[in-house]
Amino acid sequence: MNNQQLERMKHGNGFIAALDQSGGSTPKALAAYGIPKDAYKTEAEMFDLVHEMRTRIVTSPAFQSDHILGAILFEQTMDRKVEGKYTGDYLADKGIVPFLKVDKGLAEEENGVQLMKPIDDLEETLRRANERNMFGTKMRSVIHEANKDSIKAIVDQQFEIGKQILAAGLVPIIEPEVNIHSEEKAKCEDIMKEEILNHLNALSDDQNVMLKLTIPTKANFYKELVDHPRVIRVVALSGGYSREEANKKLKENDGIIASFSRALTEGLNVNQSDEEFNQTLEDSVRSIYDASVNKN
Known part of the structure; x- marks a missing residue:
């Protein structure tokens, strides 16, 4: 583990950019960027286009370590290059800590939750993540209903x-997302926090994790998690909120920083000039940074 990157994730000011859309979510990301489905015929062409989008983002003068602590990458992005360097190395050279999405997507909803699909090649993926100089990983599951047994299974x-x-020497970002549209959102958060605390309290002193959570219904509800000695950082997903709404809610929660995806890239378009693109991204980055660092 890179201790300099660890200190940066523990104490640095900024947020984590989520650039990890996978096969299922890539068409939506491209469509939002102004590239419709009929613009590509194969999956390979689709992934080429999304890598071009991500390259444009990470090489932008707006994408710098003074505001961005880390970036979460899709597996193909990790294995591709930006300006002649593997993406993780390119980011690390900019002072931005690289993470890898390792989950294989969500299982069908059952008993109010969506567990992760089996990660059959996890050992090999982690080996390659170390080879590509990743600092940590990220994996997502989703909670829809306040079913205690199901939420326990998720956690x-x-x-x-x-x-x-x-x-494997990597830092996991634990991400049990609570659906922002759940009619039982606050109750889901109650159950989930208790289960997370049970696991955190059982970790040894050398087992430290990060948490990526939906912004809670009640401000500062996750303070116990933020302050827990086994937690390096708590980061928030935007979860379908607009950037403006996500930023507003995030500001109410001390110690939690953003890890936004859709909210980060909101307003970016393939047809923008470089000047327009960079200015739109800079405005986005600065607003998310402000919400992460400057609390009410």
Whole structure:
């Protein structure tokens, strides 16, 4: 583990950019960027286009370490190059800590939750992540209803895999997302926090994780998690909120920083001039940074 990157993730000012759309979410990301489905015929062409989009983002003068602490990458992005360097190395040279999305997507909803699909090649993926100089990983599951047993299963799965990631020398970002549209959102958060605390309290002193959570219904509800000695950082997903709304809610939560995807790239378009693109991204970056650092 890179101790300099660890200190940056613990104490640095800024946020984490989520650039990890995978096969299922890439068409939506491209469409939002102004590239419709009929602009590409194969999956390979689709991934070429999204890599061009991500390259344009990370090479922008607006994408710098003074505002951005880290970036989460899709596996193909990790294996591709930006300006002649593997993406993780390119980011690290800019002072931005690279993470890798390792989950294989969500299982079908059952009993109010969506567990992660099996990660059959996890050991090999973690080997390659180390080879590509990743600092950590990220994996997502989703909670829709306040079913205690199901939420426990979500958190159990996250931490079970998280321990394998820790054993490989990488830092896991544990992400049990609560659906922002759930009619039981606050109750889901109550149950989930209790289960997360149970797992955190059982970790050894050398097992430290990050948490990526939906912005809570009640401000500062996750303070116990933010302050927990086994937690390097708590970051927030935008979860479908607009950037303006996500920033507003984030500002109410001390110690939590952003890890936005759609909210980060909102307003970017393939047809923008470089000047327009860079200015739009800079405005986005500065607003998310402000919400992450300058609390009410």
